[in-house]
Amino acid sequence: MTTSGPLSTPGPVAASPSPAQAPTQAPAQAPAHVAAPRPATPDAPAASIPLGTVAAPVPAAPRWYGRVWGETWRIALALLGGVVFFGSVLVDADAGMRHQNEALLLLDPVLGLLCCALLPLRRRLPVTVAIATAAATALSVFAAPASVLAVVSFATARRWVLLGVAGAVWVGSGMVYNVVHPVEPIPGGSLLEAGIGLLIFGLCVWVGAYIGLRRDHVRSLQERAETAEREQASRAAQARANERARIAREMHDVLAHRMSLVAMHAGALAYRTDLPPEKVAETAAVVQAGAHAALQELRDVLGVLRSADGAHAGAADGGDRARPERPQPTLRDLDELVAEACAGGGEVRVERRAEGLDALPEAVSRNAYRIVQEALTNARKHAPWAPVTVGVAGAPGEGLTLTVRNPLRTVGPAPQAPPPSSGLGLVGLTERAELSGGRLAFGAQGGQFVVSAWLPWAS
Secondary structure, X not given: OOOOOOOOOOOOOOOOOOOOOHHHOOOOOOOOOOOOOOOOEOOEHHHHOOOOOOOOOOOOOOHHHXXXXXXXXXXXXXXXXXXXXXXXXXXXXXXXXXXXXXXHHHHHHHHHHHHHHHHHHOOOOHHXXXXXXXXXXXXXXXXXXXXXXXXXXXXXXXXXXXXXXXXXXXXXXXXHHHXXXXXXXXXXXXXXXXXXXXXXXXXXXXXXXXXXXXXXXXXXXXXXXXXXXXXXXXXXXXXXXXXXXXHHHHHHXXXXXHHHHHHHHHHHHHHOOOOOHHHHHXXXXXXXXXXXXXXXXXXXXXXXXXXXXXXXXXXXXXOOOOOOOOOOOOHHHHHHHHHHHHHOOOOEEEEEEEOOHHHOOHHHHHHHHHHHHHHHHHHHHHOOOOOEEEEEEEEOXXXXXXXXXXXXXXXXXXXXXXXXXXXXXXXXXXXXXHHOOOEEEEEEEOOEEEEEEEEOOOO
C-alpha cells in the first residue's frame, strides 16, 4: 500500500511519530517543495525542537556515588556533634561545674576521631563497632555521637541479646565518664545518670529498629514488584507462544488442504503428457483457482495479526474502516468441503448419524471441521486412489464422534511419491481435540487407515 502526494513512500504506512519519537529519527535533507516547520506554539511545545536533533540523555549518577555520599554526611554529622559535645565540656570546666583531668582531656578528641574512623565498618562489623564506640565514651565525650550512630545502625538488625550487651556497656561507660570527670552533685546521683543513659540508648534502639523494619518492608515490596514483573513477562511470553502455535496450526490446516489439491493436479499435468490442450487448460485453471484460494485463506488466517490501532492487517486502502474477517468454517460447511475434494478427483462419501449439528458449539464445530479437513488432506496425499468415508455421529450430551477411513494399499505397484509432509498434521489434530476437551486416535484397523475423534457436545 502506498500513499499519494509529493511525499509518497512505498510499503506499509506507519502511524505518524509522536513528538517524543520524532527526535530519534535519522536526520534527512528536506526537499525544496516541503514547507518549513511552523514555529512552536504553547499547544505544541515539542515542535520547537529542530527536526533531526537528538537530545542527550541525562547521565545517571553511579551507584558508588550514593554510597560514598551516605557515609560522608553521616561521619561529618558525628564529627560535628563530637565537636559540640567536647566544646560544652570545656565550657563546663572553665565555669568550674566539672572537674576535668588535663591528661584525659587531650585523649578525648583522639578517641572521638578513632570512633568516627570506625563508622565505615559498622555494617560489616556491627557488634564490634557498637560496643567499641560505646566503651570509648567512658573516656571521650567526643565519641558519643559516633556511638549513637553505631548503635542505631546495629539496632536495624534487631539482635536483641547483643543489643542488651551493648546497652550495658553504654550505661556503664556513661557512669564511668561521670566518675573520671565529676560534676557538681545532682539529686538522684548515679541512679538518675543510669536512667538517663538507658533512656537515650532505648531511643537509639527504637530509631534503629524502625529503620530496619522500614528497610525490610521496602525490600519485600521491591521483591514482590520484581516477582510480579517476572510473572507478567512469563504470562506474556506464554500468551505469545500460544498465539504462535494457534496461528501455525491454522496455517497448516488451511494451506495443507489447498496445496495438496494444487500438488495433485500439477502432478497430473507432469505425468499425463498426452492430454489434449483443452484438458491441460482445464487442469491449469484448477491449479490456479486452488492457488488463489490458498492465498485468500492464508490472508484470512493472518487477519488475527492486527496493528496497534486495531486496523485489520489486510486492509486494502489504509482508511479508518477495516475489512471484516471471514468467519471460520464449521461443520455446516462440510458439504462444501466434500464437494471440493470430489471436484479434485477424489471419491468421498459422508455418513451422517447425528441430528442438530447446527446447534453444535461454535468452537467444537470449527475444530471438527478442521479435523475432517486435515484427515481428507492426509488421505489425498498418501492414498489419492482410495475412496474415503467420513462418518459424523453423536448427540447432545453424548458427544460428537468423527471417523475418516480409507483402504490401505496391499497389492500393486508402489504409488507415486507424495508431496513433502511436515509430520505435524496428526499432531495438530490431536492438539485440537485435546483443546476442545476431547480425544483423537489414528492408525491401521482391518486393512483401513482410520482417524477417529471424539469431541464434547453439551446437552
